[in-house]
Each structure stands twice: as structure tokens, then as C-alpha cells.
Amino acid sequence: MKSLSTNGFAWFITISMLCLLANSQLTTNFYSNSCPNLFSIVRKQVLNAVKTETRMAASLLRLHFHDCFVNGCDASVLLDGSDGEKTALPNNNSARGFEVVDAIKTAVESSCSGIVSCADILAIAARDSVLLSGGxxxxxxxxxRDGxxxxxxxxxxxxxxxxxxxDNITLKFQAVGLNLTDVVSLSGAHTIGRASCATFGNRLFNFSGTNAPDSTLLDANMVSGLQNLCPVNGDSSRVTDLDWNSTDLFxxxxxxxxxxxRGILxxxxxxxxxxxxxxxxxSIVELYSNNTKLFFNDxxxxxxxxxxxxPLTGSAGEIRKNCRVVNS
Structure with missing residues (x-):
């Protein structure tokens, strides 16, 4: 792999994306007249969902992340279809919360029909999920607007x-205009949520099936518990908390x-x-480990x-009536 300093393509993409950001037409008061109760409507639905299943906060946050990294923040991750993003490898059988987004959209539509995009709903729900988790x-x-x-x-x-x-992850962040601080701070979202055996089982055993944990990176005290959860040829969809110290607390x-x-992934x-x-x-990890306020701010x-x-703005895209399909 080329070093970050010599990868001209990555820097070109970064500069291009930063120009797009600079021209963004997003505002904090976009719906103040057209849908004044939007924030309270979304907050109520997110709160209900998190009360029902605490894990949902992490799921909604992850949806916003997975949406924005592909096509920009346009709610494309919500579209149904065999060729959609839902069935891509990083999302298939792992992205969740679509029914909650449906419930939020229904509640919003009943108050202000045809006004609020699904992409904006994802952004608000992600913020509320973090806040309701203590973040x-x-x-x-x-x-x-919706793609x-x-x-x-x-x-x-x-x-x-x-x-x-x-290096690989940093390049992917740079490609959408995000920097090294963003890499570490946004990774901190893993303080809530869960991971399946499929995403870390490779660290627990060698190919012969005998115990061979990656002792250089994974705390040995965690290995036996994770091996019991994720045995060789076991159910790869089983999950564990990403943060064993403070489950579901941001x-x-x-x-x-x-x-x-003790980083599971x-x-x-x-x-x-x-x-x-x-x-x-x-060095950024060390800073955040000692300074919650700095982590929260970043x-x-x-x-x-x-x-x-x-983001799609102005007349680009549309305001979807149903977040799962484009308007007919």
C-alpha cells in the first residue's frame, strides 16, 4: 500500500469532499417552520425503541454511519431490494433498526406530511441514541434529501x-473528507453495541481448531469466555458486548x-x-482514555x-414517503 503522504488519489478525493462540505446548505433550523415538533417526535420514538431494547441505540447510530459512508448521507441504506446496501456484506444480517426508522417516519408524516427526509431522520435518531445512552x-x-x-x-x-x-481505515475516512481524529473519535461509538462471532472469531482459534488466541492483541482473561461463546464451527451470529465494562453506556x-x-474487534x-x-x-486513544470531555467534544x-x-439538497433527490422505497 502507498503511504498516506504519497497517495495522491486519496488526497484528491479528500479535497473534493471538503469542497462539497463547504458548499453544504444544511442548517440547524431547517424545519423550524415546516415541522416545528420534529425533534420531540423523533426523540419520543427513539426513547420508546431504546426502552424496548437498549441495543437499539447502537443500531440506529450505526445506520447513520453506514448511510453516510456510501453515496453520502442520503438514506440509501434504508432502500429495500436484493441489490441494495442492506444486503451488502457489512450490512447483511447485521444492520438493524429499520422498523424503528419506519415508526419514526410514520409519526413524523402524521404531523408534517412530505416534509422531512429519511436522511434527516437518521441524523436526528443517531444524535438522540447517543444522548439517551449517556453521551x-x-x-x-x-x-x-433522500437518494x-x-x-x-x-x-x-x-x-x-x-x-x-x-492505514486502510484511515484511507476510507479520508475518501469522505474525514481525518485521523475522526477515525478514533467515531470508533469510540463502539463503547455501545455488540459484535457477532463472525467479526472476531478469527482471533480466538487457529485453523486446526486448537486453542491459539492472539495473545499479543487480546487480553488472555477474555479469551476463554469468548471461545465459549464462539466455539469452532459454532453459531457465527451470536453476539457479545463490545465494551464489557459499561454495557450500553456511552x-x-x-x-x-x-x-x-480488551478491544474485541x-x-x-x-x-x-x-x-x-x-x-x-x-496518542489520540490515550488522550480519550483519560479525558471524557475531550472525547465527547471531538x-x-x-x-x-x-x-x-x-448531502443532497435543494431539488436533488426527493423526500421519500416510505423510507424503504423511492416515490412512485
């Missing part, structure tokens, strides 16, 4: 994966876990333990930046 709040920029097509190929290639090294324990070798642990991390992400700023990735 920071921020003023969500609004005015996005007309999904991009399964893009979802397969552009979304960061659980096995990727720091805090900075994720970064403390990385320092202690390989890509997470790479942010601290890999050779690449020494000159890139390790996370909120990164979420605002991510929410500004290539």
Missing part, C-alpha cells in the same frame, strides 16, 4: 471492516479497553496496539462532519 449532544444540521438509488458495490468497498489495519471505557488489550485494537498506531492513532464534532458528507 454528548450536538445541534444536528438538517436539510438533506434515488442504493449502492451495494460501494457499501462492500467503502465501509471500514472489522479486520482492517489503521463513555470513554472503550479507549481504556484498548490500552488494556481487531480493527479497534489496531488503533492502539499495531505498529501503524504508534505514529498515528495511539465525537460530537466528528458526527457533525460525518453528517455533512455529500
Amino acid at each position: 454528548p449532544s450536538w445541534k444536528v444540521l438538517l436539510g438533506r 434515488l438509488v442504493a449502492n451495494q458495490t460501494g457499501a462492500n468497498s467503502m465501509l471500514p471492516g472489522p479486520f482492517e489495519p489503521v 463513555d470513554n471505557h472503550y479507549f481504556q479497553n484498548l490500552i488494556n488489550g 481487531e480493527s479497534d485494537q489496531f488503533l492502539y496496539s499495531s505498529d501503524q498506531a504508534v505514529s498515528t492513532t495511539r 465525537f460530537a464534532n466528528s458526527m457533525i462532519k460525518m453528517g455533512n458528507i455529500q
Whole structure:
């Protein structure tokens, strides 16, 4: 792989995306007249969903992330279809919360029909999910419109994966106008949520099926429990909490876990333990592990930046009546 400093294509994409961000027409008061109760409507629905299933907060946050990295923040991840983003490898049988988004959209439509985009609903729901989990709040920029097509190929290639090294992930963030601080702060979203055996089972056993944990990166005290959860040839869809210290609470324990070798996903642990991390992400992980306020501030700023990735505005796209299909 070329180094980041010499990868001209990556920098070209970064500059192009930053220009798009600079020209964004999103505002915090976009619906103040057309749908004044929007925030309270969304908050109520997210609260109901999280009360029913605490994990849903992480799922809604992840939907917004997976939407914005593919085609920009245009709700393309919500579109049904065998060739949609839902069935791309990073999302298939793992992306969730679509029914909650449907419920939010129905509630919003009953109050202000044909006004609010599904893309904006995702952005607000992500903020509320973090806040209701004990994390920071921020003023969500609004005015996005919904895309007309999904991009399964893009979802397969552009979304960061659980096995990727720091350089690969950084390049994917740069391609959408995000920097190294954004990489680490947004990874901190893994302080809530869960991961399936399929995303970390490779760290627990060797190919012969005998115990051979990756002791250099994964805390040995965690290995036996994870091996019991994810035995060889077992159910790869079984899940465990990404943060064993404070399940479903949005805090900075994720970064403390990385320092202690307790990052369950390989890509997470790479942010601290890999050779690449020494000159890139390790110092940021250490800062956040000791300073919750700094992490919360940077996370909120990164979420605002991510929410500004290539939004459709003005007359582009449409306001979908049903988040799962384009308007007929």
C-alpha cells in the first residue's frame, strides 16, 4: 500500500469532499417552520425503541454511519431490494433498526406530511441514541434529501471492516473528507453495541481448531469466555458486548479497553496496539482514555462532519414517503 503522504488519489478525493462540505446548505433550523415538533417526535420514538431494547441505540447510530459512508448521507441504506446496501456484506444480517426508522417516519408524516427526509431522520435518531445512552449532544444540521438509488458495490468497498489495519481505515475516512481524529473519535461509538462471532472469531482459534488466541492483541482473561461463546464451527451470529465494562453506556471505557488489550474487534485494537498506531492513532486513544470531555467534544464534532458528507439538497433527490422505497 502507498503511504498516506504519497497517495495522491486519496488526497484528491479528500479535497473534493471538503469542497462539497463547504458548499453544504444544511442548517440547524431547517424545519423550524415546516415541522416545528420534529425533534420531540423523533426523540419520543427513539426513547420508546431504546426502552424496548437498549441495543437499539447502537443500531440506529450505526445506520447513520453506514448511510453516510456510501453515496453520502442520503438514506440509501434504508432502500429495500436484493441489490441494495442492506444486503451488502457489512450490512447483511447485521444492520438493524429499520422498523424503528419506519415508526419514526410514520409519526413524523402524521404531523408534517412530505416534509422531512429519511436522511434527516437518521441524523436526528443517531444524535438522540447517543444522548439517551449517556453521551454528548450536538445541534444536528438538517436539510438533506433522500437518494434515488442504493449502492451495494460501494457499501462492500467503502465501509471500514472489522479486520482492517489503521492505514486502510484511515484511507476510507479520508475518501469522505474525514481525518485521523475522526477515525478514533467515531470508533469510540463502539463503547455501545455488540459484535457477532463472525467479526472476531478469527482471533480466538487457529485453523486446526486448537486453542491459539492472539495473545499479543487480546487480553488472555477474555479469551476463554469468548471461545465459549464462539466455539469452532459454532453459531457465527451470536453476539457479545463490545465494551464489557459499561454495557450500553456511552463513555470513554472503550479507549481504556484498548490500552488494556480488551478491544474485541481487531480493527479497534489496531488503533492502539499495531505498529501503524504508534505514529498515528495511539496518542489520540490515550488522550480519550483519560479525558471524557475531550472525547465527547471531538465525537460530537466528528458526527457533525460525518453528517455533512455529500448531502443532497435543494431539488436533488426527493423526500421519500416510505423510507424503504423511492416515490412512485
